[in-house]
Amino acid sequence: MTRSGRPRQVPQxxxxxxxxxxxxxxxxxxxxxxxxAFGLLVHRHERxxxxxxxxxxxxxxxxxxxxxxxxxxxxxxxxxxxxxxxLGEPGAFRAWLLRLSVNVGKNHARDGRRWRLEPVEAMxxxxxxxxxxxxxxxxxxxxxxxxxxxxxxxxxxxxxxxRVDGELPFxxxxxxxxxxxxxxxxxxHHAMRRLRAQLGGEGER
Amino acid sequence: xxxxxxxxxxxLSERRRGELSAEQADSLxxxxxxxxxxxxxxxxxxxxxxxxxxxPVSAAEIEALRARRVxxxxxxxxxxxxxxxxxxxxxxxxxxxxxxxxxxxxxxREGVETxxxxxxxxxxxxxxxxxxxxxxxxxxxxxxxxxxxxALSLEEPGLFGNLDG
Numbered sequence: 410m411t412r413s414g415r416p417r418q419v420p421q422x423x424x425x426x427x428x429x430x431x432x433x434x435x436x437x438x439x440x441x442x443x444x445x446a447f448g449l450l451v452h453r454h455e456r457x458x459x460x461x462x463x464x465x466x467x468x469x470x471x472x473x474x475x476x477x478x479x480x481x482x483x484x485x486x487x488x489x490x491x492x493x494x495x496l497g498e499p500g501a502f503r504a505w506l507l508r509l510s511v512n513v514g515k516n517h518a519r520d521g522r523r524w525r526l527e528p529v530e531a532m533x534x535x536x537x538x539x540x541x542x543x544x545x546x547x548x549x550x551x552x553x554x555x556x557x558x559x560x561x562x563x564x565x566x567x568x569x570x571x572r573v574d575g576e577l578p579f580x581x582x583x584x585x586x587x588x589x590x591x592x593x594x595x596x597x598h599h600a601m602r603r604l605r606a607q608l609g610g611e612g613e614r
Numbered sequence: 615x616x617x618x619x620x621x622x623x624x625x626l627s628e629r630r631r632g633e634l635s636a637e638q639a640d641s642l643x644x645x646x647x648x649x650x651x652x653x654x655x656x657x658x659x660x661x662x663x664x665x666x667x668x669x670p671v672s673a674a675e676i677e678a679l680r681a682r683r684v685x686x687x688x689x690x691x692x693x694x695x696x697x698x699x700x701x702x703x704x705x706x707x708x709x710x711x712x713x714x715x716x717x718x719x720x721x722x723r724e725g726v727e728t729x730x731x732x733x734x735x736x737x738x739x740x741x742x743x744x745x746x747x748x749x750x751x752x753x754x755x756x757x758x759x760x761x762x763x764x765a766l767s768l769e770e771p772g773l774f775g776n777l778d779g
Contacts, residue, residue, distance in 0.1 A: 455676065455679060455680075456671050456676055459671050459675065459676070459679060460668075460670075460671050463668070463671075464668065469675065469678065470682070473678065473679045473682045473683075476679055477682075477683060550665070554665065554666050557666075558666075569666075572627060573627075573663075573666060573667055573668075574668060576631070578633060579624060579628070591621075593624075594621045594623075594624035594625075595620050595621065595624075597623050597624045597627065598620055598621055598622055598623035598624055599623075600623070601623035601626075601627075601659045601662055601663070602623065602655075602659070604662050604666060605658050605659060605661075605662045608662060608665060
């Protein structure tokens with residue numbers, strides 16, 4: 410409240426205009442002190458960030474932690490990065506956020522313990538009943554996929570994650586990674602061939 | 615449209631998601647009809663795609679994520695524990711300081727009195743904490759931006775332009 414008793418005027422960009430505000434306008438609002446702006450960015454992108462980082466997590470809780478870490482890092486860096494961001498280019502914030510999230514996931518996975526293939530005895534499985542065999546097989550399959558993904562090159566892994574987990578079109582994958590669309594597609598093709606080789610059958614050598 | 619065999623995996627992924635135009639889809643089909651290598655590979659890569667894809671993020675997962683965000687403070691950045699290196703740094707610094715203030719051996723042999731040496735021998739355990747009170751404290755384990763910090767930088771000119779300009 411102000412001295413005159415009227416509510417303090419806080420920039421309320423979030424409600425301006427007919428359509429939803431762009432990411433870049435929310436970034437500007439955040440820089441101008443709109444405390445709700447960053448929350449809207451989180452709300453808008455949390456599903457995509459979760460889709461990207463959950464591949465690096467072993468449990469839903471771990472995935473949720475990675476999402477939080479991604480946004481915390483984004484928030485912490487906002488004061489340094491946002492003023493230099495080219496806000497005239499649509500998608501600049503999203504590309505930056507996705508790159509950051511992929512790196513948070515990669516850093517998490519860098520600890521080999523989280524990606525190590527573990528014996529069946531170490532798996533959390535129900536004591537009995539139906540579906541145990543299926544769960545074991547599903548868990549083993551998941552771990553084989555993780556191990557195969559671990560065998561990809563860094564670029565292939567990034568392209569794969571953004572395309573398969575993030576479901577981004579190749580044009581946006583290329584934009585996030587700062588490469589050409591054709592390069593993204595070729596990397597994806599070789600990633601798939603290598604996964605094929607790792608998961609059984611012929612492929613990348 | 616000519617189909618590049620090196621793009622087959624990407625084209626199959628795009629076709630799977632319905633992202634190809636009718637013309638592109640027809641070109642791919644025609645190519646697979648005439649290229650035995652790609653035809654064989656397409657089947658295998660399609661199987662791989664089916665195996666590696668995760669189910670879409672569910673509404674329940676999003677709700678759990680939001681509830682968790684509200685109810686629990688975030689954990690530290692995983693895989694980063696800077697307390698241990700900070701203690702090592704403090705110990706190394708204390709060791710260097712200790713060595714530097716000891717009298718030279720020839721002086722000790724000759725019985726030269728050095729106040730510094732006396733003080734060194736009287737240093738109690740935990741001296742490093744007294745000399746470097748900030749090291750090893752809670753403030754020392756703050757994450758330090760290192761390799762992963764490239765995510766926070768703006769080094770991609772394609773995304774954010776020349777920042778120096």
